[in-house]
Each structure stands twice: as structure tokens, then as C-alpha cells.
Amino acid sequence: MHSSVHATESLLFSTLLQIIVMVLAARAGNVVARKFGQPGVIGEIVAGLVLGPSLFGHFFPDAALALFGAKASSPITIISQIGLVLLMFQIGMDFEFGHLGRRKNRNGSLGITAASITVPFALGFIIGQFSAPLLAPKIDPTTYSLFCGVGLAITAVPILGRILKEFDLTRTEIGVVAISAAALNDVIGWVLLAGISAYAAAKFSLENMALQIGGILLLAAFAWFGLRRVIRWVLDRYPVTAGEISPNVMTAVIAITFAMAICTYQLGIFAIFGGFLAGLLFHDDKAFVEAWRRQVGRFVLVFFLPVFFTYTGLRTNVLGLTAASDWMWLAAILAAAVGGKIVPVFVASRMARFSLTESAILGTLMNTRALMELIVLNIGYDMGFLPQNVFTMLVIMAVFTTVMTGPLLRVLLPRAGYAVPQGVEA
Template identity: 30%
Template sequence: MSSIPVPTMAHHSLLVLLLQLALLLLLALSLGQLAAWFKMPAIVGELFAGVLLGPSVLSHVVPGFADWLLPKQAAQMHLLDAVGQLGVLLLVGVTGMELKFDLVKRRGATAVRVSLAGLLLPLGLGVATGLLLPSSLLPGGTDPMVFALFLGVAMCVSAIPVIAKTLLDMNLLHREVGQLTLASAVVDDVVGWFLLSVVSAMATVGLTTGTIAASLLYPVGVVLFALLVGRPVVRIALRAANRSPEPGPTVAVAALIVLLGSAATHALGLEAVFGAFVCGVLIGTSEELDREKLLPLRTTVLAFLAPIYFATAGIRMDLTALARPAVLAAACAVLAVAVLGKFAGAYIGAKLSGLDRWEALALGAGMNSRGVIEVIVAMVGLRLGILGPETYTIIILVAIVTSLMAPPVLRAAMARIEENAETEMGMGSGTPRDLTSPPPASV
């Protein structure tokens, strides 16, 4: 008895997928480089690559080609989504591997105060804004409270990759403000991924006392399992991979751990990106890790998979929706809440830690950058049906605008910090303080 052959991908479907990937990558890399040339985060250009190919531009300019390249058939778009999902899981894993927890230990209570204040205030304001937005912006069947909680999570996250790149470009990465910003962002990242997983689980199973308890306990259980069981397993796997002088085994083991962790949390009804993040942290904090051997994985993810993912995210934006007054008003309100909430929260946390107003403003500017993480949160919301096309577009706009705001505000704040330092020292020109210099009494 002959077995039934496994179906293969249709010739036309493969052709469309290859052209989609090639065109998205070409535009994402080109516009990403153009954005970098103008001192903007590359993610801005990568998102606009998708905007050009999506309903905002290409569908109006060349509708026939747009329908051929991005057909309405779900099966064809699922192929592109599958590539994007692989990219985002590995991107989140790499992000977890690169978190500097030693910064949190060194900066201690100051980083925690800045982070928690910069997280809780926008979270609360985001939830309140979500409850006040018109119900017409919510997809049918979406629980208003789940939407409000999700919007709160979207408002409170920060984006370490964008923050780190901005600080590096401005030579602030090793300055006191830069170190505090990164340390605070680490705490934000950890709490943000946890909250995203909780709210996503609530959206999947509904809001009841039992499901809320399970949504809270499952992520805690995952973290405990990772610490007690996952950590020694990761250590053994990396030790075995290190026996090879080549980076290949280490790259393969790291990718395998991230994918298995993603599958595990997804099976539990949590977000797959939560598992990827937890496993990335386990890999990054393992004493067996040889970071040099992970460079090929990092390069592949950041130079190939991530640009395709962000371009795919841009495809789902519909800027023409902003022509509707209700959508435009909601976009302005959400953006204002996102910016004011993060700035005010980080400012309050910094002032409680004894920093002056310009240092507090610089911290707020750094923490305000949403970038990569905001896009991932928006894509999760769209996939779960929590967000519709309008609210998705609004949240992506928040990611873009806040990422563009960070450099100029940081430059202005740092100029005043250095000016004040020169005045206090009685100097006409001063040398910027770094971590090796004795901190002032206020820090």
C-alpha cells in the first residue's frame, strides 16, 4: 500500500514568496541605510519599506501589481508571516542574550526607581486611554478591558536596541546617563515581556477570575522552570557546543534553545516571543557562552531576518486611515499619552534618585524610544485580533515618532548637563564626566 505523498508548495506560490522577500529586503536595506544617513534609526526606513508596498502607497499607485505581489489569499500571506515569525523570535532571543544585567546591579536602586516610574505611569495612562477611545476603533468581539490593558503595555515598553544605538552614535554609551538609561531599559524590557505575555493570554482565553490567575501564574512558572531546570540544561548544551572551534555548533544550539523555548510558551497559551526572550536571557547569562561565536547568528538576524520582519510590519500599516478625523484624533491622543507618560515617569524616578532636571530629561528621552519592541507588541496585538488596522497603525506611528524624538532631545539635554558641569567647575570648557570619574553628590 503506497503512502500519500506530502504536498509540495505550488510553483506560483514559491515565485511570489521569493519576490516578496527579495523586494522587501531590497527596500528595507536601502531605506534603512538612508535613514541612518540622516541620523535616524534604521527601523524607521525598514518600516517605510513595507508602507511603500502596502495599502498606503502601492495599492493606490499600481493596484494590479500590488494585488499580484501581496495577494488577498491567506495561505500566501501566511508564508511571508512564517518567515517574519522566525525572524522576530530569533531577534527577541538575540536581544535577551545581549541584556547587560551587570548594569542593573551597578546602578542598583536608581535604575529600578527610574524604570518602575517610567513603566507604571505610562501603563496606567495607557489603560485609561484605551478605555476612553471610541469603540468603533476596536475590532469586533474585542473585550474593551483587554484592549485597554494591551494599549497600556504598548505605552510602557522601551526599545533597548534603538536606545543603545542612539547612545552609541552620540558617544553617550559609557557616560553616567547612558549607563543609567540602559540599566533602566533592561528592567523595562523584562517587565514588559512579562506583561505582554500575561495580557496576550487573557486575550486568548477571556477575562475570568480563573483565567486571570492562570495568565499570571503561567509566566511565573515559566521563569521558575527556566531558572531551576533550563539554566543547567543550557549550560550543558553550550559546553558541548564549545568543544568545536567553529562557531556553527554554538549558533545552532542557541537558535535551537530559542525555538524550543518559543514553542513551549506558545503551547502553554502564552506568547512565543516570551519564551524566546527567557531563553535568550538564559543563554546570555550562562558562563559557558562564548559571545564571539554568536556573532554569525547576530549578523544574520539583524542584517537579514529583522529587516524583512519590520518591512512586513510596515505592510500592515494603512496611513490613509489617518484621513478620518476620529482616527487622527485617536492617534494624536495615544501619541501624547505615550510621550508624556514615559517622560514624566522617568523624570519622576530620576528626581527621586537625586538627579538634576537635565539628567532626568535625558533619561526620559532615552526611555521614550519604543522602536523594535513596540513594533513586536503591535504585531502580536494584530495577530491576536486585539488591534484592528487603525489601532495597529497608531501604535506603529508611536514607535516611529518616539524613535525619531530621542536623538535631538538627548542632544539638547546633554548640552545643558555639560554646560552646568562646566559652570560648577568654574571652567570655560569642560570634560564630560564618565563612569571612571567621581560622581557628583546628587547622584
């Protein structure tokens, strides 16, 4: 009895110590990144990488082993996954479908979405096919290539939203089109990821895949036509008062979100999809969205998100890319990721009658990946369809493509007649 209590206390001690380090490092990274004109989340991602084998684990291996162990402990893994479910709930809740009112914006968004998914997905798949024998010899080449394709195709709505706010573009035409296209891109990206995950997990059984897809459609129909009405009734009965969500409503929301996460997990497409689907059901109630963001959202961003970034950083070893061929494949991935987003989005924007500079701005914005990319990569890595080195390359690509957005916007925006605000808040 005494030994089990001691083991629990010991686990609690190490988990609390890890969380203190993660949260403080992420906040420091956030502050530093904002001082350099980057979204704070980039600093949080870099802080996660610094704590992993790329820096702290390399120079202080004994200290890193004592602090984090040989691999992330079960509590940290679970906390990061709960955080992701809650984060995906917020992302679903924040989707702005209303931006697509004007025909030009609608057509522009649809064209940009198509261009921003098909070309990078195809390039990622091709890179996967060519690199599979060298970088992933023990992994099914088709599944590996599909994950590479999705990795390049994703655009990160949450980070893009922060960048648009930072540059005061949220109400401008290009801001509206960019966030709408990114939202559509994300929905399609998640559907692709769900399909590929089901394809991979079902071990190529068409029958299993058909059952999973059928289950997903049934769950979506139940959520949209049944659960949404129940939620609306609850929110009408217990509305947000004085900007506060009642404890009863918050309890119901958490239960619904986690129940949806269980449903999507049982369907074999990961719990985080359930969180996203639950968020979409609350999207219409602006007062609830605002109150949730203030009451719960900030805690999710300050506590849960750093744990996820560090969890990713502990699995990413930049110094593990030792062979010249590794760096050549990284260069190929970066070229495909950047060129495969900016060029096709530029062409699609020109076809939608945006100016040359506005088209370049839209291409730059859609190149933002960061958070969503890391979620996709962790799923691929956990399923065993992305080897360590490729996981590292794609994490570097996610950070690089997001870091380049701010400096490019500072050059392009004045040319399109937009003022660049002083001071950065993200």
C-alpha cells in the same frame, strides 16, 4: 502531481520575489536613515510602511496586489515569526543586568522603570476606555484598553542600545541607568503582555488564567534551575574557539530556542516569549554572545527583521485615517505617549539626584519604542484586540517617538557636557 509541483514552484517564486524587494528596500531605508542621523532600524520600519497600503499599495494597487497579494502569504508570515523568535533570543542574550552594581544607578533605574511603566500604562488604559465605543465598538473594552496601556508603556531595548552606542553613551552613568531601566521595563512589559494575553485568550476564566500563570512560573523555574545548568555544561564542554561556535552547539541552541518557543506557545503566551527566555539562559557566556551576534545575529538583522517590518507595513494604512476624529485620537495618543514617558522619567531622575539636563536626557531615551512596540502591536492585532485604525495610530506613535530621540539628544547632550560624535552608525 504536476499541478502540486507547479503550485509549489509558483509559491516559491512569489515568496523569493517578495523577500528580494523587502530586504533591498529595508537596506536602502537603513542607509538613508543613517545619513539623516537616525538609527538604521527607523529606515527599515519606514521602508516597510512605504511598501504597504500607505504608499506603494495606494499609488500602484495592481502592482502591490501582484507582488504581495491581498494579505501577507503564509511563508512570509512564518518567516517573520521565526525571525522574531531568533531576535527575541538575541534580546534576552544581550540583557545587561551587571549595570546595576552602583546603588545610585540601581535606585535610579528602579525609580525610572516604575515611572516609565505606570504613568504611560495608566494613560493608555484611560485613552482605551474613552475611545473604545468609537474606535473599537466590537472589541471587549477592558482587553482593548489593556493593550493600549502596554503599547504606551513599552521601551525598546535593542533600539535604545543602538542609540546609546551611536552617541557614545554606553559606558556613561546616564547610559547605564537608561539601558538598565529599559531592560527592566521590557521584562515587566513582557510579563504584562503575557498576563493580558492570557487574560484575553482565557476568556476571563480565573481558573484558566491561574493554570497559565502556574505553567509560566514552572517553565521559568525549570529553565533557570535545570536547563541553565545543562547549557553551562555544554558550553564548558564545547567552548567558543577562535570566535566560532561549533555546529553541534549551534544545533543545540536552535533546538532549545525553538523548544522554548513551543512551550510558551502551548501555555498560550506566544512563541516569541520562549525565544526571549532561552536568550536569558545564555546571557552569562560573553564569548558565546559575541560569537552568536557575529555568526547568526547579523543574518537575523539583515534577512529576518526586514521581513517583519514589511509584514507590519503591509497591515498599516496611514491613508486609512480619513476622519478628523481619527487624527484627534492620534494626537491624543502621541501626547500621552511622549508626555507619559518623558515627564514621569524626568521627575524620577530628579529624585535620584540627576541634574536637570541629565533627567531630560533620560526621559528622552526612555521614550524610544520602535521595534518592541511593533511586536506588541502585531500581537494585539493578530488576537483581534486592536482594530485596524488604532493599530495604524500606534505604529505611527512607535515611529514618531523613536525618530524624535536623536534630534533631542543632539540638543541636550552638549548642555550636560557630553560631546556629540560625528557620523552615525546603527
